[in-house]
Amino acid sequence: MIAKTNLSGNIANFQIISGILFGLFVAVFFQFFGILNLLVLVTALTLLFIMSQSPFYGLCLLLFSIPFSGILQVNRDTIFFDTANKMLAYIVALAFFFYLIRNKRTKKIEVSKSLIWFSLFSFWCIVSLLWTFDKTESLNAIFGRINLLGMAFLVALIPEGFKQFKTLCLCTTAGAGFLGTYVAFFKIENLAGDYGQRLAVGTNENVLAHGLAIGLLLSVFGFRNSGKFTKFLILVFDVFILYAIVLTGSRGTWVALIFSGILAPLFFPGIEIRKRVGFSCFAAVVGSLFYFGITHNVFGYHVREVFDRFYMISPEAAGGRINTIWPYYWRHFLENPILGSGLGFRHSIAYSPHNDFLAVLSEFGLIGFFFFAIMQVMFFLDTIAVKDSWMRLVAFTLPVFLLVAGITHTTFGLKSYALTIGLFSFLGRKMDNSALQE
Numbered sequence: 206m207i208a209k210t211n212l213s214g215n216i217a218n219f220q221i222i223s224g225i226l227f228g229l230f231v232a233v234f235f236q237f238f239g240i241l242n243l244l245v246l247v248t249a250l251t252l253l254f255i256m257s258q259s260p261f262y263g264l265c266l267l268l269f270s271i272p273f274s275g276i277l278q279v280n281r282d283t284i285f286f287d288t289a290n291k292m293l294a295y296i297v298a299l300a301f302f303f304y305l306i307r308n309k310r311t312k313k314i315e316v317s318k319s320l321i322w323f324s325l326f327s328f329w330c331i332v333s334l335l336w337t338f339d340k341t342e343s344l345n346a347i348f349g350r351i352n353l354l355g356m357a358f359l360v361a362l363i364p365e366g367f368k369q370f371k372t373l374c375l376c377t378t379a380g381a382g383f384l385g386t387y388v389a390f391f392k393i394e395n396l397a398g399d400y401g402q403r404l405a406v407g408t409n410e411n412v413l414a415h416g417l418a419i420g421l422l423l424s425v426f427g428f429r430n431s432g433k434f435t436k437f438l439i440l441v442f443d444v445f446i447l448y449a450i451v452l453t454g455s456r457g458t459w460v461a462l463i464f465s466g467i468l469a470p471l472f473f474p475g476i477e478i479r480k481r482v483g484f485s486c487f488a489a490v491v492g493s494l495f496y497f498g499i500t501h502n503v504f505g506y507h508v509r510e511v512f513d514r515f516y517m518i519s520p521e522a523a524g525g526r527i528n529t530i531w532p533y534y535w536r537h538f539l540e541n542p543i544l545g546s547g548l549g550f551r552h553s554i555a556y557s558p559h560n561d562f563l564a565v566l567s568e569f570g571l572i573g574f575f576f577f578a579i580m581q582v583m584f585f586l587d588t589i590a591v592k593d594s595w596m597r598l599v600a601f602t603l604p605v606f607l608l609v610a611g612i613t614h615t616t617f618g619l620k621s622y623a624l625t626i627g628l629f630s631f632l633g634r635k636m637d638n639s640a641l642q643e
């Protein structure tokens with residue numbers, strides 16, 4: 206005769222024992238490490254539990270933290286865990302991996318042409334490690350390329366529909382807007398960089414401006430099917446983002462924003478001539494008012510300083526780009542035109558190339574530039590292939606911004622660049638109008 210087992214009693218006993226052990230653990234941890242570290246531990250465990258249920262929430266937090274990555278340093282001497290948001294990215298990737306296995310979604314993964322060619326370009330970057338002269342710098346660069354590739358995959362594959370896609374865009378905008386709000390009320394003395402009072406937040410001013418501009422452009426996606434309060438909040442964030450970009454003093458970012466946000470739609474196919482003319486007149490009026498405000502110092506010192514820097518576009522005022530940096534990298538490309546100097550070359554030089562095209566040519570040669578050029582084409586193809594006309598128009602501004610920003614800055618190694626590629630890849634998946642209008 207089989208004895209009856211009291212399952213409810215066993216479960217209750219297990220819960221009691223687990224509660225006692227957990228209480229002892231908390232008490233010991235508090236005794237040796239203090240209340241602050243205990244709160245950090247509890248917060249981390251809570252985030253881990255939430256992300257194990259849905260890695261989407263972790264990705265939202267990760268995109269929000271991008272503007273603050275420069276001040277989230279944990280240990281500069283390590284490669285994997287040097288910043289807090291990089292650690293968060295690893296946790297999100299691990300949570301997404303287990304999420305795919307648990308929900309048996311491995312056979313449903315779709316990747317777009319943008320992500321495929323970004324992967325091929327990254328693979329060639331890693332292959333070039335074989336002939337680079339500085340293996341130490343290249344080791345750091347190779348992990349950087351893998352991290353960027355992982356970021357693009359997470360953004361491309363985690364969102365399940367346009368609602369989550371829009372939420373990710375708004376999280377990126379909120380992070381950039383929060384930074385602008387903070388510096389507007391608490392000044393930038395502790396967040397300034399190496400160039401006087403230009404806003405940097407622990408990183409390079411141009412790097413920060415690029416991430417802020419991506420947050421600004423992505424805010425446009427948030428307007429789709431949003432309520433009045435949400436739209437108002439987005440506009441407020443956008444104002445503070447523009448203010449933060451002004452504080453960075455980045456001229457190239459402003460040029461890229463103008464081309465992507467104003468000029469690109471004028472040449473986008475499928476827009477009526479009447480709308481083109483109307484938009485051009487509106488842009489001309491706004492531009493004239495903005496010019497008047499700047500010349501009469503209506504907007505303050507920082508806006509006037511950026512405007513004055515536009516007048517200083519010359520070899521002497523270009524930070525050495527025209528007369529020193531660009532010729533230097535061009536000469537190195539001519540020395541190794543097919544294969545380039547290898548991954549990590551630009552990191553071993555005292556100054557950045559400030560140009561995506563010269564950076565790719567000098568490091569990865571014509572073969573690497575071929576992958577890079579095809580990748581740019583795929584960005585446009587993935588955005589143009591979006592069936593919803595409004596979404597297609599908005600998305601088209603993103604590759605234009607990346608292309609123009611890459612003329613004066615080195616951007617293809619930035620987190621914000623990889624984030625944008627992930628968005629291209631999401632839009633490039635087979636999504637019909639109903640999916641984009643959820």
